[in-house]
Amino acid sequence: MLKSFEPNKIFAVTSRAPKYVLFLFIVVLTIGLTEALILSPEDYKQSDAVRIMYVHVPAAWISLGIFSSLALLSVGSFIFKNKNFALIAKSLAPSGLVFNIIALVTGSIWGKPTWGTWWAWDARITSMLILVLFYVMYLLAWRIYEDKEQVIKVTSLIAILGVVNVPIIKFSVDWWNTLHQPASINILSTNIAIHTSMLIPLGIMTAAFALFSLLIFLMKYNTELIKVKNKGLDRL
Amino acid sequence: MINEIISMNGYGAYVWSAFSFTLISFTALYFVTKLQLSKEQKKFAYKFGTLNVEKARAARSQNINREILSNTSNI
Numbered sequence: 255m256l257k258s259f260e261p262n263k264i265f266a267v268t269s270r271a272p273k274y275v276l277f278l279f280i281v282v283l284t285i286g287l288t289e290a291l292i293l294s295p296e297d298y299k300q301s302d303a304v305r306i307m308y309v310h311v312p313a314a315w316i317s318l319g320i321f322s323s324l325a326l327l328s329v330g331s332f333i334f335k336n337k338n339f340a341l342i343a344k345s346l347a348p349s350g351l352v353f354n355i356i357a358l359v360t361g362s363i364w365g366k367p368t369w370g371t372w373w374a375w376d377a378r379i380t381s382m383l384i385l386v387l388f389y390v391m392y393l394l395a396w397r398i399y400e401d402k403e404q405v406i407k408v409t410s411l412i413a414i415l416g417v418v419n420v421p422i423i424k425f426s427v428d429w430w431n432t433l434h435q436p437a438s439i440n441i442l443s444t445n446i447a448i449h450t451s452m453l454i455p456l457g458i459m460t461a462a463f464a465l466f467s468l469l470i471f472l473m474k475y476n477t478e479l480i481k482v483k484n485k486g487l488d489r490l
Numbered sequence: 491m492i493n494e495i496i497s498m499n500g501y502g503a504y505v506w507s508a509f510s511f512t513l514i515s516f517t518a519l520y521f522v523t524k525l526q527l528s529k530e531q532k533k534f535a536y537k538f539g540t541l542n543v544e545k546a547r548a549a550r551s552q553n554i555n556r557e558i559l560s561n562t563s564n565i
Contacts, residue, residue, distance in 0.1 A: 261554065262552065262553060262554045265553075265554045265557050266553070266557055269557055269558075269561050287509075291495065291505075291509070292495060296499065301498075301501060302498035302500075302502075302505055303501040303505065305498070305501075305505045306504065306508040309508055309512045313512070348519065349519065352515055352516075355515070356511065356512050356515055359508075359511050360508040360512065363504050363507055363508045363511070364504065364508065366504065367504050466516060469520070470519060470520065470523055473524060473527050474523055474527075477523070477526050477527045477530050479554070480527075480530040480533075480534050480558055483534060483555060483558060484530065484534050484537060487534070487537045487538060487541065487549060488537070
């Protein structure tokens with residue numbers, strides 16, 4: 255089954271897909287921004303400052319999701335000895351880092367009107383900052399090491415060590431006293447502490463952000479495949 | 491209406507700066523990634539152009555190389 259995902263076979267799809275994903279992203283983002291900035295109601299406590307949630311929360315979710323995928327792909331590359339997994343992980347990492355930075359910056363902007371401070375060494379914020387460091391280490395390792403076998407080992411180690419931080423980020427609000435409120439949405443439960451009028455724009459913005467990460471992933475993956483083929487031409 | 495959207499009950503500076511930062515980050519990441527992709531495509535086309543007839547035929551026998559070349563001609 256893994257053979258049907260070989261780069262030579264899927265390049266025809268991955269090279270054509272970005273333009274369609276870009277179009278879909280622009281459509282979904284436009285709807286999401288209209289909902290988030292105009293149609294959704296203000297919060298009874300936070301007033302319009304709550305709208306920052308529509309960029310902050312999806313960015314945090316996707317950065318966590320991407321890092322978990324990096325760890326999963328790293329384990330996969332060890333088990334199946336498939337270098338394509340490492341290539342996919344490498345292509346996912348840049349958008350993960352950018353989403354992580356967006357989550358921290360927009361969180362800081364949201365913190366000023368709601369908590370009265372731009373920054374606090376709160377468990378969730380600190381663990382998100384540690385995740386940025388893991389992303390930076392992961393991407394730097396790809397630049398520093400030239401030997402392919404070695405770089406795959408080092409980046410996999412960083413991803414597997416870093417993924418320990420993901421449940422810490424998720425449960426930090428339950429384990430410690432933090433400025434963050436407990437989770438309002440739990441995928442394992444139907445008990446959602448957020449009104450539909452806010453849940454819909456949040457869902458649309460999450461879909462838009464997911465499409466954007468898919469777009470960047472496809473473009474990066476194509477770049478990496480062409481790099482491999484460039485080296486192949488040198489060997490001819 | 492427009493004033494209300496801009497001022498956001500006094501939170502406009504926070505809300506708009508958060509959304510602007512996100513959209514600027516998206517735009518920057520998209521163009522940097524696009525630039526890297528087109529640089530690699532051009533490099534591939536250049537290298538392919540320097541191959542002799544026999545090597546070029548061997549390279550063309552792979553579907554992925556033909557795909558890259560057809561995408562490069564669209565840049």
